[in-house]
Amino acid sequence: MAAGREAAGRVPAPRRSPRTRPPCAAAAAAIGSRAAPSPAEPRRAQAAAGPAPAAIAMSFLFGSRSSKTFKPKKNIPEGSHQYELLKHAEATLGSGNLRMAVMLPEGEDLNEWVAVNTVDFFNQINMLYGTITDFCTEESCPVMSAGPKYEYHWADGTNIKKPIKCSAPKYIDYLMTWVQDQLDDETLFPSKIGVPFPKNFMSVAKTILKRLFRVYAHIYHQHFDPVIQLQEEAHLNTSFKHFIFFVQEFNLIDRRELAPLQELIEKLTSKDR
Numbered sequence: 001m002a003a004g005r006e007a008a009g010r011v012p013a014p015r016r017s018p019r020t021r022p023p024c025a026a027a028a029a030a031i032g033s034r035a036a037p038s039p040a041e042p043r044r045a046q047a048a049a050g051p052a053p054a055a056i057a058m059s060f061l062f063g064s065r066s067s068k069t070f071k072p073k074k075n076i077p078e079g080s081h082q083y084e085l086l087k088h089a090e091a092t093l094g095s096g097n098l099r100m101a102v103m104l105p106e107g108e109d110l111n112e113w114v115a116v117n118t119v120d121f122f123n124q125i126n127m128l129y130g131t132i133t134d135f136c137t138e139e140s141c142p143v144m145s146a147g148p149k150y151e152y153h154w155a156d157g158t159n160i161k162k163p164i165k166c167s168a169p170k171y172i173d174y175l176m177t178w179v180q181d182q183l184d185d186e187t188l189f190p191s192k193i194g195v196p197f198p199k200n201f202m203s204v205a206k207t208i209l210k211r212l213f214r215v216y217a218h219i220y221h222q223h224f225d226p227v228i229q230l231q232e233e234a235h236l237n238t239s240f241k242h243f244i245f246f247v248q249e250f251n252l253i254d255r256r257e258l259a260p261l262q263e264l265i266e267k268l269t270s271k272d273r
């Protein structure tokens with residue numbers, strides 16, 4: 001496997017499937033990687049992961065709830081075409097049909113649609129993680145994990161090339177800062193009309209989404225209890241479902257990367273087929 005492709009140092013449980021290759025030489029052995037024939041996790045998350053009413057999705061997306069974000073929200077400038085697209089996305093999401101809502105609107109540019117939605121997902125995850133930062137500490141989460149079988153080591157491929165093992169709060173801080181930097185890079189995410197997207201845009205967007213997924217996976221596996229206590233469960237499920245429908249629609253994340261939440265994904269998506 002190319003080191004560059006796996007720059008974030010994903011460490012899956014390589015022995016779970018004979019077809020799964022170890023991700024990279026630098027990766028440490030996965031925690032508890034002995035075969036686990038019954039994928040038991042995250043049962044509670046799945047049991048509770050019913051479709052949230054459209055009204056909840058709306059209130060979430062329109063930010064009517066108090067929002068403590070982890071990093072500053074990334075704004076799409078009002079009056080821009082991307083802002084129009086964002087409003088279109090919000091309006092179609094309100095219809096409650098997520099499969100339809102994620103589709104590329106007629107006549108629109110795919111890069112631009114992916115860009116707008118990527119910014120939106122960053123903002124959603126930023127807010128969701130922001131609500132549970134008190135529970136995600138060096139002590140509670142000394143490693144960045146998604147259940148007992150998946151551990152992630154951070155590398156961004158530029159500043160940190162060799163994956164480093166660090167706590168979840170540190171990893172997520174690195175991750176969200178890195179995503180912010182990409183979103184703020186005008187050469188990658190041009191906000192001005194007429195400025196083209198770079199040729200590598202889609203591959204950067206895929207890496208961003210692949211990494212953002214890990215924050216969902218960490219929250220579901222390690223912090224679902226406080227999510228329930230804070231009554232953020234419907235938000236989390238709606239946001240994650242939207243995210244999954246979006247990445248499925250455009251094939252943006254490898255199935256293998258989604259393995260830590262595969263059962264939940266199947267549950268969330270089977271109802272809407």
Ligand SMILES: [Zn+2]
Pocket residue numbers: 135136137140141168169218222223
């Ligand atoms: Zn944590």
